[in-house]
Amino acid sequence: MANAAVATAGAVRPLRYGSISRDRKWALRWSYFFLTLFAIFFLMPPFYMLITSLKPKEEIAAITNPWWVYAPTLDNFIELLTQNAYMTFFRNSAIVSVCVVIVTMLISVIAAFSLARMKFWGSATLATGVFLTYLIPDTLLFIPLFKMMSWVRDTTGIELVNHWWTMIILYPTLTVPFCTWIMIGYFASIPKELDEAALIDGATWMQTLTRIFIPVALPGIIAATIFCFTVSWAQFLYPLAFTTSTTELVLPVGIVTTLIKGDVFNWGQIMAGALLGAAPPLIIYAFLMDYYIAGLTAGATKG
DSSP: OHHHHHHHHHHHHHHHHHHHHHHHHHHHHHHHHHHHHHHHHHHHHHHHHHHHHTSOHHHHHSOSOTTOOSSOOOHHHHHHHTOHHHHHHHHHHHHHHHHHHHHHHHHHHHHHHHHHHSOOTTHHHHHHHHHHHHTSOHHHHHHHHHHHHHHHHHHHOOOOSSOTTHHHHHTHHHHHHHHHHHHHHHHHTSOHHHHHHHHHTTOOHHHHIIIIIHHHTHHHHHHHHHHHHHHHHHOOHHHHHHOOSGGGOOHHHHHHHHHEETTEEOHHHHHHHHHHHHHHHHHHHHHHHHHHHHHHHHTTSOO
């Protein structure tokens, strides 16, 4: 009987393992199938933008296959890059984004460290309130912000509207709350023994932050930096509402306002400008994607 049971068990195991193996293969096949659909769906718009940017104006207006380029040309890119206006838009966006990243990270790192490690009365409520602030859509914020700037102009005579550097003041209202929330989760995941040991050795809170927590939390800081740069680079509503002069526009608004005149759309240059404008965030994500994923997922668990 014992030998029969062993023989029966030995005969069943290969079938069970084989079933698991087949299930795994089918799971992989379905995963690749849906990943392929996902990639096709999300890569179609940039691919169509590239095709359109390589077409001459006559071919864009003609009734032909929209997914094929019959007479490829780089004239749209050349004309766009030789325009002083486009380079001005690009420069304004670059300066604004870099300054916003610096301001946001200086505020967010210190605020997140205070809320996550320096426990005080109401710190948890304040941390939740910081995140809830981010959930307020910018479509509701730009109206009171505009009224505040009008009040500053009437009170002090300082004109804040129609200046590209005004975006450095406005964008942190969008970036600081979320970056602070990311950093709170990351700082909270760091073992408490580190800051306790530093305080016992006589380090101040600022020394603990700069010498211990910032090096350890570098992936989270990079993730928050990437998010901040992306938001400030691609923001459209605030510069549309607060800037009007061509020399003060940033890239997203400048492309729309200068390349669309009435009902005439210069699609070739619009697509070329959009592709060139998407290049900086794309390059950053390509080189720092691992840090970005690590920073976003680190706060999910506490070590």
